[in-house]
Structures are given as structure tokens and as C-alpha cells.
Amino acid sequence: MVKHFSHRALTIALTLGAFLIFSSSAFAHGFTSVVYVDATQGARDHVRTELALEYDLLVVSAADVEHDDPLFEDGTAAFDGGDPKAQAAALDEHIDTVVAYVTGRFGVSADGTRCRPSRDGGVEIEQRDGVPYARLALDFACPAGAGAHELTSKLFPGSEQYVRSTHTIVTYEDLDVQSGTASLDAAHPSFSTEQSRLEQYWAFFRLGAEHLYTGIDHILFLLALIAGSRRLRDIIAVATTFTVAHSVTFILAALGVVSAPASVIEPVIALSISVVAGMTLYRLWRPDDGAEGLDWQRLALVFVFGLVHGLGFASALGLDRAFSWSLLSSLLVFNLGIESVQIAIILAVFPALLLLRRRVPLAGLSATGAIATGVCAMGLLWFVQRVAGV
Known part of the structure; x- marks a missing residue:
């Protein structure tokens, strides 16, 4: 009886230890972030996009690229204060740094030619499941008469290593006369309106399985x-x-x-x-x-x-x-x-x-x-x- 009890106790202890180690390891290797993009086709070969990015990650990542910009101090203070207006003001004050970071990792191209980005308005703060997100509108001017458009996102993780991986969920309407939803990640960072519906479905299947x-x-x-x-x-x-x-x-x-x-x-x-x-x-x-x-x-x-x-x-x-x-x-x-x-x-x-x-x-x-x-x-x-x- 003692032998059986010891065997059971040892098995339980080892299993519990394995769970604790596995859990700690999972938390130590960062977390997954999600970027949301709404894309619509405007007049004169323009594509208008609205991006929603986690506020604190955007502050840390953009400041990590521009070391001389005091965005980190101002953005962190606004984040700690929890005031959406202060958070939006902090990003607007350093908008050039923010836009440079975003457009360096997110872009639109047409027929293989990069479209020229420009900011469309200021930054707004919204809550998604209790997490502050920065909403930024960018307008992309594409070559006249261009055909299929392609969106590419490599936002997060950066050199800061806080984020394990990022999914970019793209919702598009009337883009090359098409509407739908696409999922991008590090392994598949681009979406083209030439992609088949089957390819788009496969991306969501992988996303569900991975989750x-x-x-x-x-x-x-x-x-x-x-x-x-x-x-x-x-x-x-x-x-x-x-x-x-x-x-x-x-x-x-x-x-x-x-x-x-x-x-x-x-x-x-x-x-x-x-x-x-x-x-x-x-x-x-x-x-x-x-x-x-x-x-x-x-x-x-x-x-x-x-x-x-x-x-x-x-x-x-x-x-x-x-x-x-x-x-x-x-x-x-x-x-x-x-x-x-x-x-x-x-x-x-x-x-x-x-x-x-x-x-x-x-x-x-x-x-x-x-x-x-x-x-x-x-x-x-x-x-x-x-x-x-x-």
C-alpha cells in the first residue's frame, strides 16, 4: 500500500511540476498581438486604410527605432495615466515617429509598385477588450491605372522582443471590386486581391488551429x-x-x-x-x-x-x-x-x-x-x- 501510494504521489508531483514549468515557459516567451486593418479603395487610385494597433506596443516599438525621440517617456506616462485623450495627444505629438514606424512595416503596392503613404488625420484611441488601441488612418496613392493590390504587414514583433507573434486581420471592401477578410502573419505577411478564396480560407484555418x-x-x-x-x-x-x-x-x-x-x-x-x-x-x-x-x-x-x-x-x-x-x-x-x-x-x-x-x-x-x-x-x-x- 505504501509503495502504491508513493508511486501515485510521485506521479502527481512530477506532472504538477511539468505543468508549472510549461506554464512559466509559455508566459516567458511573450504573447501574441493582433493588428486590425480596414481597407477601402478611394478615388483616383487611392487605397485608404485604418489601422488599429495596441497602444503600449506601438509606443515601445516606435521609440525603439527612434532612440532620440522622447516618445517612450511621454507615451508611457499617458499609458499609466489611463486617459485616452492624453494617450492620443502623446502619439500626435510624436506623429512623425509613429508614422515612420508603421509605414516601414506596413504597406500597399499595386502591380508590384509600392504606393506612396500619407497620414489622414490624427490618432484616436479605442478600447478592445479593455486594451487601449491606437487607430491611425493612412492613405496610399498608387500608380494610375494599376491592377491588383497587395497589402503587406510586418508589424510586431520588433527588436524589443515583447511579442512572440502578430496576426494582422485585414477587412477590405470594394478593393479591386472585392470584399472579404484576410489573415496575415510572419509566415504569410502579404495578401493580394488576386489570391483565391481557398487561399484566404486556409489562412483562417491555420489561425484557428494555431490558436x-x-x-x-x-x-x-x-x-x-x-x-x-x-x-x-x-x-x-x-x-x-x-x-x-x-x-x-x-x-x-x-x-x-x-x-x-x-x-x-x-x-x-x-x-x-x-x-x-x-x-x-x-x-x-x-x-x-x-x-x-x-x-x-x-x-x-x-x-x-x-x-x-x-x-x-x-x-x-x-x-x-x-x-x-x-x-x-x-x-x-x-x-x-x-x-x-x-x-x-x-x-x-x-x-x-x-x-x-x-x-x-x-x-x-x-x-x-x-x-x-x-x-x-x-x-x-x-x-x-x-x-x-x-
Whole structure:
């Protein structure tokens, strides 16, 4: 008995340690930023763009390029003050530095020729999920009679290394008589109106897949579901419930029908991880205590928490647009990317855990307990951090 207890305790300790190290590593390597671009074609071969960039990153990155410009001091003071008018004024005061940074990394070209950028008005500050964003309008004058237009974005990360990666979400209307949405990143920094719809969909599929496999909180929630599923029908039931729930709120939030602040969504997501993992631990120690009732309670919780995770997915994508069939199709493809990784994780983990439970019951019980304990601990840690704003 002592040997079995020591083996289980060691397994749990090692797993918990691995979760803590993995989590710390994930936070240490920066975060992902999103840039939003609205592009429309104007008169006389002009393309008007409105860019929304995270205020603090813009200040740090632009100041990093122009070391002699006091933008960093003025912009940081305005950021700390939390006054949108002061933040806009700080950027307007150093507008040449800001525009030089942005146009050095974002541009429009036509038939391979770069269009000439110019600023169109001052800077405005808007809030996106509680984060201040600077909105800057740029007008690009292109060669007369040019054909297909191409947008290129290499904004963030810069040499400051605060940002792990950046996605630029481009929404375009009447650009070369086309309208739609495109996703750009470091691997695919450009979008052309000559690209096929299939290429655009593939970008959103990759974006959805990447969001799940780099989102450790969503992965841990999925692991908690897997650990608490004893039979094939259990994992099918919870996976389907989670998929339906997060798909509904994801689509509605991305279309601007529903919304919730990130300050609420993120702590609830962390709490959901702990609650679902905690139910698994309860079932391990009290296997015969109302199992049927617990199954229904678990499905109900998964559905409710799935609704919250859907809001988190929509927040990461950052779209809040009026309905269009083009936008809806892009959202569905993004969601397919999420589902593909979710299915891959289930296929990789659940059969192995199920086989271990049947062939070596004690080891299977230890593995399930270790996973549930580690996930529960991480969820509680993140919940405290997110509530405290750490």
C-alpha cells in the first residue's frame, strides 16, 4: 500500500511540476498581438486604410527605432495615466515617429509598385477588450491605372522582443471590386486581391488551429475533459457539448451580437479548468457517489463553460463586424481549425489513457489523478493571477 501510494504521489508531483514549468515557459516567451486593418479603395487610385494597433506596443516599438525621440517617456506616462485623450495627444505629438514606424512595416503596392503613404488625420484611441488601441488612418496613392493590390504587414514583433507573434486581420471592401477578410502573419505577411478564396480560407484555418495548440488554457480544459471520461461515449458527449457551446458564442461574438470583457472571460476560463478537473478528482475518490447525476452535471458545466471559451476564441480573433456571408464563411473555417486540433488531441490522449486503464488499472488511475491534479492546480493559479491582474 505504501509503495502504491508513493508511486501515485510521485506521479502527481512530477506532472504538477511539468505543468508549472510549461506554464512559466509559455508566459516567458511573450504573447501574441493582433493588428486590425480596414481597407477601402478611394478615388483616383487611392487605397485608404485604418489601422488599429495596441497602444503600449506601438509606443515601445516606435521609440525603439527612434532612440532620440522622447516618445517612450511621454507615451508611457499617458499609458499609466489611463486617459485616452492624453494617450492620443502623446502619439500626435510624436506623429512623425509613429508614422515612420508603421509605414516601414506596413504597406500597399499595386502591380508590384509600392504606393506612396500619407497620414489622414490624427490618432484616436479605442478600447478592445479593455486594451487601449491606437487607430491611425493612412492613405496610399498608387500608380494610375494599376491592377491588383497587395497589402503587406510586418508589424510586431520588433527588436524589443515583447511579442512572440502578430496576426494582422485585414477587412477590405470594394478593393479591386472585392470584399472579404484576410489573415496575415510572419509566415504569410502579404495578401493580394488576386489570391483565391481557398487561399484566404486556409489562412483562417491555420489561425484557428494555431490558436488552440498555442492556447495552453484551452488545452488544459480539454485534458480535464479527457481525464474525466471513462468510456468512448463519455468523450464523444463532452467533446460534442463543448464544440456546440463554444461554436455558438464564438460566431455570435465575432459578429458583434454578444460581448463580454476580457477581465471577466479570462478568469472564468481559468476557473472552468479547475472545476472540470476537480469533478474528475471527486469521481476518482468517490466512484459510486451518484455517478449518473454527476455525468449530467458535468455535461451542463461543460456546456456553460464552453459558451465562455467561445467568447475567448472570438476575443483572440478580434472581429466585431456586421454580418456578411464572406465573414461568416471565414469564421466557420477558423472554427474548423480549432476543431481539427481538438480532435487530434483527443485521438492522441484518450485511447492511450483508456488502454492504460484497462491493461494496468492502478497506473491508469494514477495517470488520471496526476493529470486532473496538475490541471486543477494550474487553473486555480491562473484564476488568482487573472483576478489579481498579474
